[in-house]
Amino acid sequence: MKSVPRYRTLYQLLRRHILEGIYREGDLLPSENELCRIYGMTRPTVRQALASLAADGLIRKHQGKGSIVHSLPREIGILSVSGTTSAVGERGLRTEIIARPEVIPWPEDFMFPLSGTEKETGCIYMERLRLLEGTPIFYDINYIANINLPRFTSRQFRDRSLFKILREHYGVEIKGGEQRIRAIPATAKISRLLRIKTGAPVLHLERKLETNVNGLYVYSSIYCNTEKYSIFGTF
Amino acid sequence: MKSVPRYRTLYQLLRRHILEGIYREGDLLPSENELCRIYGMTRPTVRQALASLAADGLIRKHQGKGSIVHSLPREIGILSVSGTTSAVGERGLRTEIIARPEVIPWPEDFMFPLSGTEKETGCIYMERLRLLEGTPIFYDINYIANINLPRFTSRQFRDRSLFKILREHYGVEIKGGEQRIRAIPATAKISRLLRIKTGAPVLHLERKLETNVNGLYVYSSIYCNTEKYSIFGTF
């Protein structure tokens, strides 16, 4: 098992405290020096943790004042890295498997260019539908290069998220990624799954997620129903 | 004039080098220790500059290997902080003023909650259309709290960007922000300006940008035509 850096554990702790409401919106976090004393680390380490929180949009830093807990986004987060979804609205975000994971060859004219090894090994394919309080919000199609992921297709995806399985069973962590966004009219299949009219505007995300494993990427094509909920992001 | 931090000047230098093609896609940047020697700074400072580049998606860091210049996004960036737009595709991104800046009271039911002082001072309102190679891409409506921005409405916006004027004339820097994204059908006005069919899917961004000036925010409602170009972002 890999050891977790100290700044990361502090980040996760403060993050949980904020999300659980121990620190509330507008509250001042303990000062950097106080956090140093409390958790027995030095300022650069504490600052690294706070920088991550700021990047998540959970706090805002103000020179001379302190770190202020930022308003929790009420909407659904998906634009940031994997963690955001679970951070914001796991309350009732249910997952349905539309197509169980199976190994197939890559589609032709794939949305992102593929490396030679990726093409050779084929990919693990799966489709999911994610619903918030009964309303289908995301219909996502996922492609993962079939590299060092034994028995992946036989795993259960009921409650555990895709990224959780990758992390816990294969040690795969998402490091970052890139994405394209556009608005498109819903096709017949999309409209049926998202329960909207055919031709209604749908958000389409094409993402390429990088992992800590060299050469292993997770590709997703995500269709979002934004009629009731909008996608939220900070920067 | 405020002094620019050393890590920031190095960040801007390397950024320019990457964008100008001095370092090309896939190239390895000089190692952190080399950069220290070249520019006479210490590793924490160099690392701070590299972290900013990584956050922009201009490089990817790999432990044990180095910092690799990342593929330049060919698409239009707007999801990141202000800088990205100019970074990526200022090539031919022309700006048209639809509604010249004027001071008006805030609209009722504004997209974001407003503070008391914001409501009192009213806002500077303006509409722009941005075109890429003749095709209208962005139609944006901007609201800026009318705080300490003398003679703003009389300024010329022809070539200089909104953010450039804010920075150069008023010392206002964008620090971060939040946004909501949805796909909506184009209204009559939007379709006319973006030259698409009424009802065609359009990307709608509602943004609140924070500045270094306390209490001063820039609000934008942006409609994007994503038929030809998609919006790009890294994280």
Added chain:
DNA sequence: TATTATAACTTGTATTTACAAGTAATATTT
């Protein structure tokens, strides 16, 4: 020759120290 170990790089994490700069409350002066 093929394999393994070593060495020399790279970035990641962490400590310690120092001062600059912004903020807010207190104390001083007018």
Added chain:
DNA sequence: AAATATTACTTGTAAATACAAGTTATAATA
């Protein structure tokens, strides 16, 4: 009492140092 200066906080920037951990090329070994 009001304006000003001081002080004590806060975060921001920067240096110098050390070791951990991942990568790659080289040297030693089988």
